[in-house]
Structures are given as structure tokens and as C-alpha cells.
Amino acid sequence: MQRILIYGVTGSGKSTLAARVGARLGLPYHPIDDLTWRPGWVPVPEAEQRDIIRDLLAADEWVIDAAYGMWHDLALERADLIVGLDLPRWRSWSRLLRRTVTNIVRHTSICNGNYETWRGAFLDRESMLVFHVKSFGRKRRRMRLWHASPDFPETVLLRSPREVETWLATMPSSR
Template sequence: MADRIARRILVYGVTGSGKSTAAQRISRATGVPWHPVDDLTWEPGWVEVPPEEQRRRIARICAQDEWILDAAYGKWLEIPLARAELVVALDYPRWLSLSRLLRRTAGRVVDKRTVCNGNRETLRTVLSRDSILLWHFRSFARKRRRMREWAADPSGPAVHRFGRPRDLRAWIDALGATEAR
């Protein structure tokens, strides 16, 4: 499917790869609404939305004609995959995604900016057993394998797999130029 007509887009990648930033930029370039997954799955106080409610929220979005999601959790991954026209896969090396994650997390701890629904990353959350840094290590291989499997599967949605941020930026810039026509 041509990039300019993809209106249901899943941005997927390893933790720290820049999925939310990419989704926001794709949304600006195309006018397709972006739905930040963290806002749909975490309530204030880092209370996780129950899985069935997460599924309902995601299904409601994915039933629409146009959407961009910046992640897909295993609990409901099949919902956006069944409707996505395009998966933008951020398949960056560990050193890159981990360095981005460390820099972003440290910055959020220091400046206390909110992440989603008023939540903040703190030294306590960074050092907890649910740490986003630990999650990076737990999920890295699985997410990379998943992206590569999707790219090799002709029965699924189209997959644009990016190994370098500059290639993603060039693609988004071209996408915006195409949409402006």
C-alpha cells in the first residue's frame, strides 16, 4: 500500500526507540490522528488500566478509519494488527535505543516532567522491578524478532522497517511532501 494512502498506522519498536516522537511526526505530516498508547493504558499514580479496558479502548480507536498508535502491547496486539495498513518498525540497535532511553529517563527524573496522565518518572520507579530500563532488556529481543517476522509475512500489513533514525526522518519528510500535494 502506498505510504500516502495509509491511514491506519502502527508505530512499533523496542523500548526507547522513539515511537511516540515518530508517531507524532507522522501525524503532523499526514493529518492522521495520533493516539498515545501510554495515555490509554496508565492512569495517574502509575495505575495500569485493566487489560480488558485497554482492549476496549484500543478496539474503539482501531474501528475508526484513521489512526496512528505509538505502541502495541502483547495483551491486545492483534487488534491494531488486524486493521493496520502500515507498520512503521523502529528496529534500531540496542546501543542506540538504550542510550536514548537512558538520556530520556534521566532527563525526566531531573526535570520532573510528566509522562502520561500526570505520571512522572522518579528514581524510585527507575530502580523498581517494573523499571522501564529493565523492561528494555526484557523485551528487546522479542520486539526485534516480532518486527522482522512481520516484515517477512506477506499476509500482514505493509511494514517499513527502519534501522537508522535518519532514514525514518527522511521517510517522514517525504511523506509530508506527498501529503501536501
């Protein structure tokens, strides 16, 4: 396992787990949101994202915490392992809500110097909270398909924080 994709719905804990996996295995972790958003919440154009991600995935070792639909094919071509965080909706939703409120209250910089706002989180149709609701079923179906089909890299589905911790404990320590 040298190229690992951590996948799940918004708020499932992808970034946290990816950082922990990278540290445990001694692999470089790349937070994808930092590569796909510019300051002012300006998205990196799709073609440019594909180029950035293609270059990153060309390396022999990496851990990433997402696979956006516009380029997940690139990740699937190179991944040795997919870890799907298939948590219940209530758990990922509550984590996302808690994270969002905390980021707003603490004025925490995320994604290249961007900040979440009350208006953006609760009144914007493009908010992460709305995105979670819209994308939950699609992302869950996708990771379950990857798990069920031999046409995709090995896929581990983790359905609870306990399963995450148990799985992580079975991994070797940094090489």
C-alpha cells in the same frame, strides 16, 4: 495509508515518530501510554484496554505509537502500515536512559500525570530500563516477522535515524 502503527522497543522513538507522521499526513495521533496508564502508575485492566483500543482502532484514520502484546492483534487487523523502528540496542537504550534522566530532573509529567523517579528508574525491577533489556529481543523478532511475512500488513523497517528521516521525507505533506 490511513491507519499506521509505529512499533519498536522502548526508547526507539515511537512516540516522536508517530506524532510527526500524524502531523505530516494530517492523521490523528493517539499516544497509547496515555490510554493504558492511570495516575499513580495504575495500569488500565487488560479487558478495559482492549475495549478502549478496539474503539480507537474502529476509526478510519489513526496513528498509534505502540501495540501491547495483550491487544496487538487488534492493531494488526486494522493497520494499513506498520513502521518498525529496528534500531540497534545501544541507540534505543541510550535514548531511553537520556529521556528517563531528563524526565526525572525536570519532573516531567508523563502518562496521565505520572512521574518517573530515581528509585523507580534504577532500583525497581519493573523499571522501563529493565523492561527494555527484557523485551528487546522479543520486540525485534516480532517486527522482523511482520516484515518478512505476507500474512501481516505492509511493514517498513527503519534501522537508523537517517533511515527514519529519509522515509519521512518521502511521505506526502498534510492533505
